Amino acid sequence: MSFHAAVFIAVSLDGYIARPDGSIDWLTERGEHAGDTGYDEFMASIDTVVLGRNTYELALDFDAWPYDGKQVEVLSTTLDPDADERIIVHRTLEALVETLNDRGARRVYTDGGQVIQTFLRAGLLDELTITTAPVILGTGIPLFGPVTADIPLTHNATRTLKAGFTQSDYTIQH
Numbered sequence: 001m002s003f004h005a006a007v008f009i010a011v012s013l014d015g016y017i018a019r020p021d022g023s024i025d026w027l028t029e030r031g032e033h034a035g036d037t038g039y040d041e042f043m044a045s046i047d048t049v050v051l052g053r054n055t056y057e058l059a060l061d062f063d064a065w066p067y068d069g070k071q072v073e074v075l076s077t078t079l080d081p082d083a084d085e086r087i088i089v090h091r092t093l094e095a096l097v098e099t100l101n102d103r104g105a106r107r108v109y110t111d112g113g114q115v116i117q118t119f120l121r122a123g124l125l126d127e128l129t130i131t132t133a134p135v136i137l138g139t140g141i142p143l144f145g146p147v148t149a150d151i152p153l154t155h156n157a158t159r160t161l162k163a164g165f166t167q168s169d170y171t172i173q174h
Contacts, residue, residue, distance in 0.1 A: 003105040005124050008042045010131040016140030026135050033163035048105040052112030053079045117145045134164030
């Protein structure tokens with residue numbers, strides 16, 4: 001594998017990335033108060049974005065397409081391959097990885113609960129940047145799901161942002 005896969009995501013204090021209906025209003029209402037999260041710098045280091053269908057569809061509701069200048073791959077068994085000229089749809093993880101390697105992807109931003117969990121279980125993730133919002137949702141879509149074995153991490157740093165947000169960076173030990 002020639003690419004480096006990274007996650008940059010926000011969670012509620014209880015570990016959810018979205019409400020049960022996929023809404024991230026709890027984040028968008030608070031996020032602007034966090035200050036500089038390093039997201040722009042992170043995105044500048046990325047050449048490819050891998051999304052799940054739900055995250056892709058969420059991005060369609062933004063005022064502007066957030067991935068201009070990036071190669072965007074969507075991992076979905078149901079999305080129409082011709083849905084959007086800005087993306088390439090992959091039905092399997094194997095096909096996606098083959099494309100990433102063939103294209104020479106260097107640094108891949110992995111986003112969406114199912115995609116992150118799939119990459120994590122397959123041993124494809126290299127780093128996690130998790131920003132924790134000061135809110136408890138009680139239920140929702142979790143960042144992490146079941147794994148077959150412990151996944152050891154190296155904690156690199158934690159910093160305090162504004163408005164009660166914290167951010168931690170981890171390297172996944174392979």
